[in-house]
Amino acid sequence: MSTVEEIERAVERLAPADFARLAAWIDARRHAQWTRQMDQDAAAGRLGFLFDEADAERTAGQLHDWPPAE
Numbered sequence: 001m002s003t004v005e006e007i008e009r010a011v012e013r014l015a016p017a018d019f020a021r022l023a024a025w026i027d028a029r030r031h032a033q034w035t036r037q038m039d040q041d042a043a044a045g046r047l048g049f050l051f052d053e054a055d056a057e058r059t060a061g062q063l064h065d066w067p068p069a070e
Contacts, residue, residue, distance in 0.1 A: 057063040
């Protein structure tokens with residue numbers, strides 16, 4: 001299998017249990033890639049604006065816990 005289309009056709013033929021296993025693997029891989037990218041962005045200082053926004057909201061009394069207390 002070398003094309004996305006071939007992979008899609010093969011996935012369509014998977015048994016439900018195998019499809020669930022593949023979906024879990026893809027989700028884990030995507031999460032790992034996202035985590036690596038976030039770590040790289042944080043190390044490079046590209047996320048500092050988020051901390052600045054949170055500090056400004058905290059100072060203005062607009063920062064709230066999530067989920068909100070009931």
